[in-house]
Amino acid sequence: VANVVEIIGITHSPNMGRMLSEPNPESAIRKSAEDYERMRVKMAEAKPDVLVVIASDHLNQFFMDNMPAFLIGKAPLAEGPFPHEIRQHGLASYRTRVEVEMAKDMLRLAPDFGVDFSFSDEFRIDHAFTIPLGFIRPEMDLPIIPIFTNVMAPPIPTAKRFYDVGRMIRSIIEALPINARVGVLASGHMATELGGPKNSRYSADPEFDRRMIQLIGEGEAEEVVQEATWDRLLHAGNNTLGFLNFVLLLGVAGAAVPSAVGLHFPEQKAAVPFMAWDVNQKGAAA
Amino acid sequence: MSRYEVDKFLRQIIMDQNAFSAYKEDPQLFLKDRALADTERKAVLELDFPTLYSLGVHPFLLNGYMGLMSKGDRGAVQSEFRKKIAAFGYPDFST
Numbered sequence: 001v002a003n004v005v006e007i008i009g010i011t012h013s014p015n016m017g018r019m020l021s022e023p024n025p026e027s028a029i030r031k032s033a034e035d036y037e038r039m040r041v042k043m044a045e046a047k048p049d050v051l052v053v054i055a056s057d058h059l060n061q062f063f064m065d066n067m068p069a070f071l072i073g074k075a076p077l078a079e080g081p082f083p084h085e086i087r088q089h090g091l092a093s094y095r096t097r098v099e100v101e102m103a104k105d106m107l108r109l110a111p112d113f114g115v116d117f118s119f120s121d122e123f124r125i126d127h128a129f130t131i132p133l134g135f136i137r138p139e140m141d142l143p144i145i146p147i148f149t150n151v152m153a154p155p156i157p158t159a160k161r162f163y164d165v166g167r168m169i170r171s172i173i174e175a176l177p178i179n180a181r182v183g184v185l186a187s188g189h190m191a192t193e194l195g196g197p198k199n200s201r202y203s204a205d206p207e208f209d210r211r212m213i214q215l216i217g218e219g220e221a222e223e224v225v226q227e228a229t230w231d232r233l234l235h236a237g238n239n240t241l242g243f244l245n246f247v248l249l250l251g252v253a254g255a256a257v258p259s260a261v262g263l264h265f266p267e268q269k270a271a272v273p274f275m276a277w278d279v280n281q282k283g284a285a286a
Numbered sequence: 287m288s289r290y291e292v293d294k295f296l297r298q299i300i301m302d303q304n305a306f307s308a309y310k311e312d313p314q315l316f317l318k319d320r321a322l323a324d325t326e327r328k329a330v331l332e333l334d335f336p337t338l339y340s341l342g343v344h345p346f347l348l349n350g351y352m353g354l355m356s357k358g359d360r361g362a363v364q365s366e367f368r369k370k371i372a373a374f375g376y377p378d379f380s381t
Contacts, residue, residue: 058346059297064290064381084301088353152346154380195339195349197372200364234376238345 002176006046007277008039009186009249012131014089028264032272036135043136048183050099051144055128055187056151067153068118073146074103080125094130099143113168132187151241159228162244166251188245190271193237203271204237213263221255253277288323290381296347336370342377
């Protein structure tokens, strides 16, 4: 059987790399770096064979001519980010294999669990995938199953749907007809705003950020789902819909209290969240 | 919906350097056969970012477009933009 061995959620802010490599970082940045390193170690110690990675796409691979809500990538190779993202943000590349047979099995099983994923045999992953993967698995040696979510182009599925799809993903993984240790990595962010009236250099809504991380820390997934409405997310900052990938992760974690969770507020950047659930690490899953 | 056409145009010049060069070379020609509404076409050509925002152009793409087209102090451009759009709140940006 396949077992989930570690569940981790971190941000994909394109500033992260530059921010963490500053020569004299402020305390919040130093702590972010330490906590992201802790997340890397957690995933490494769980010894996963494969990573299921839940992330969005910033209208790069998928656009309003053809917009999937939830999509599993099953091309043999996942590579990114896009050239214009590298030009704009100086991002590092990431390239790894896709576990194609497992992706196909997930697609085949999914309808029985209540979700009809779209799929793609040809795609690039954008910074939403490459940045968290760069932190959590810099070796680029693990195959992944990329799951794309639409958090960019309305209508966007509700928080309830993200949560339920997370629960279904967990059940689908555990129903796979293979032996594998599976790490789950979600890429999202807290309150952020781009191209809107709030200043994008800071958390767009620290109150939202603190409240949500507190609820996640208490395992109050249902409360998160209730509060993370379209209006609340939009008014927390017009790019805050990316938080929904963490809501999906709460579903994967089965509303459990996380093993580690936290939030840092660098002075001139969006908030830096992290969350992890250690699962079955002593089990004989492999 | 022509809002889609504006988003499509913005995405193209953000992602594709050749398209961006062609647009800079002759903006009117680049937009000639695109189904933009007159208000949208005018706002695009005049770099009227606040009007584009009020029309519900996707804010993520609009942010990228401002980055490409703004000259000089990017912070000042952003600050001016934020002041001008404050009254618009969060317009519907669905297509």
